[in-house]
Amino acid sequence: VDNWEELRGELLGRGAVLRDRSDAELVLRAYQIWGRECLPHIDGDFALVIWDARRQEAFCARDRMGNKPFYYHWDGKSLAFASELKAILALPWVRQEPNEGMLAEMLAAEWYSRDETLWNGILRLIAAHQMVAGNQGPRLEQYWEPNLWAMLPFRKDEEYIEHYRELLFECVRRSSRSHRPVAIEVSGGLDSSAVFCVAEHLRRSNRLLTHGINGYTLGFTEEEGDASELPYARAVGGYLGLRIHETPPSRMPLSWFAERARSGRQFPGFPNLSMQAGLWQQTVAHGSRVTLGGHGGDQWLEGSRAYYAEALAQVHLRTLYDCLKTDATAFGARQAVSWLIRQGFFPLLPIALQEGLRRLVRRMRGSGTSKACYWLSPRMGEVIRMRRELIPPSHHRRVRSVGQRALLEALYDAYDAQAMEDLDCVSAHCGIEMRYPLDDPKLVQYAFSLPERLRLRGDRTKYIHIQALKNLLPKRILERKSKAEFSIVLREHLDRMQAILTETIPDERSTWVDRDGMARLFRAYRDNPQAGMPKWILWGIYGCHVTYIGDC
Known part of the structure; x- marks a missing residue:
């Protein structure tokens, strides 16, 4: 509580x-x-x-x-x-x-x-x-949903930023209650680093609800490319004068996932989740039972170009001009005008007209209205088509501002809900309770009430987050624009799974998948291992296969 x-x-x-x-x-x-x-x-x-x-x-x-x-x-x-x-x-x-x-x-x-x-x-x-x-x-x-019609009593950006800063500090403070030292994941990204730095600031002023904190990060090597964030995590530790414990990522063998699916009777999760197991075990060895993570920042603070629609709907011409000028400076005038049309005028059209224009564009491009899952069997293809039809379009929901639609999609995202359950299960088995200050409902409500221009400004996402963290985070973190990419731990498995994915599973699960489609999907992965969805789809199919062994 x-x-x-x-x-x-x-x-x-x-x-x-x-x-x-x-x-x-x-x-x-x-x-x-x-x-x-x-x-x-x-x-x-x-x-x-x-x-x-x-x-x-x-x-x-x-x-x-x-x-x-x-x-x-x-x-x-x-x-x-x-x-x-x-x-x-x-x-x-x-x-x-x-x-x-x-x-x-x-x-x-x-x-x-x-x-x-x-x-x-x-x-x-x-x-x-x-x-x-x-x-x-x-x-x-x-019993709860963010109030879409709540308005904030602020007129200046500085007032929004100061209130956000106060709210962030309170969310971190509330989540820190423990009779043992609290562990904090410090990936080197903006969100987890923010949680760590705010927690340390609270500790120094005796406002934290625990007697100590420790930072932890995964130690991918430079040879592992975009997965390595050690320089950023070390920058955070150096800025605060604190040690960040570096733990090698856990590379679980394929048999570990099969056993987890068999014993747990559930999808075994993705390798980029289980890679944190060793880190959690280290936090337990150091006496912690609670770990704070940075989940929530991407969901509530990223922002979109919906600020054009907001400015037009409210007839805020000065705001509209400022947004156009900022985007033109960062991306060029042509791109800024394109966003004004697509993200400003289009979302304000009647829903029926929007849908008609979308159908027209699809016909002009020669594309259909449904996705082609060529790797599925005819039966499974029909099932997924029926599932799609049951989901009402998100743009039918009445909202106060266009930007809230993206926030609602994040709030009700079915995949994220399942991924967080998987993460909770693995961390709990390691003896750790995960908490997420940036997922605090009070902060979520604040996000739903924010003007979109305070989330995204020019080429800077999480604008309000960055402004609130000035003098708390090193400049290298505040100015970072790259994001880590952890699919390497997945690709290490898939590169050795061709026979399972293109022979064993099509043979044993012919009611699920098409043999030629699976071969095509694996080729798509092999041709470009780092790009797109094929790697995630292949692992999802394998995960279902081991979950149901002996059942269907």
């Missing part, structure tokens, strides 16, 4: 008797006082179930950002729930039946469902949802 201080005071003020100082006690007393309306009073990462004997029902909930997993199964009589799939699948009355729809999404690398798993009948409780399970069966309700 992140707001334990405020919640404790509120409960005591209402006459609650707290038996201890645990978070579980706070949550239980909150439910006793507010019932199903308790969740707006509780901040933090949680997955919880409370049995209400008076009502003869179970009250279940998952945190706003979905950082803690929650799986459940309802058979009409009983509710089973767990933080891992294997616990539910081990129950004798739960059928181990593959979910064809979710399988098709995984094979196609197109993620749409946020509540399904690879097993029929076993569901995820979606982030920011509560569920009441009683005699009538489970009843779900979304």
